[in-house]
Amino acid sequence: MSTSETRAITRELKLHSALLGGVVALLWAIEILDVAVFRGSLDALGIRPRTIPGLVGIALAPWLHGGFAHLIANTVPFVALGWLILLRKKSDLALVTLLSALVGGLGVWLIGSSSSVHIGASGVIFGYFGFLLLRGWFERSLLSIALSLVVGFVYGGMIWGVLPTRVGISWEG
Secondary structure: OHHHHHHHHHHHHHHHHHHHHHHHHHHHHHHHHHOOOOOOOHHOOOOOOOOOOOHHHHHHHHHOOHHHHHHEEEEEEHHHHHHHHHHHOHHHHHHHHHHHHHHHHHHHHOOOOOOOOOOOOOHHHHHHHHHHHHHHHHHHHHHEEEEEEEHHHHHHHHHHOOOOOOOOOOOOO
16 A cells, blocks of 8 residues: 555545544533533423424434433444444435434424423434445445445344333434
8 A cells, every 4th residue: 555545544534533523522512511501401402293393303303412321322323333334425424414314303203202302313323224234235235235234233233222112212213
């Protein structure tokens, strides 16, 4: 590998790290601000199903979390799956993130429990998961199929998250 190729790879890795790291830093800054300054009241800006004010939550919910444990639980798969999407194209990450937040948020707004507020990046993470699983099917390259299988094996347990198994955790998101 030549020096120019090494520099290009290093530059790309730094860009990916800055992009994902910047989003994660923003997620953490919002949660710290919510806890320290607003005492958790920003969470009320999440998705409130079938209410007009609740539509704002579609854009805000992925940025809001119900405490640091919730944020930690979302940070790890967000970074891991986001990184795998970034390895292909930066534009894929942006598109999958926006579509997952919009479609997932709208789905929660339509079918979510009307007596609750839904927050967190789980819809985006499930979108990443689905994209990476389906990528092998649609691209049909050995690398994409292998990646889909690894993602399915490592993160396949996430599927249980769509079942209503625990009180206080939104299975709809």
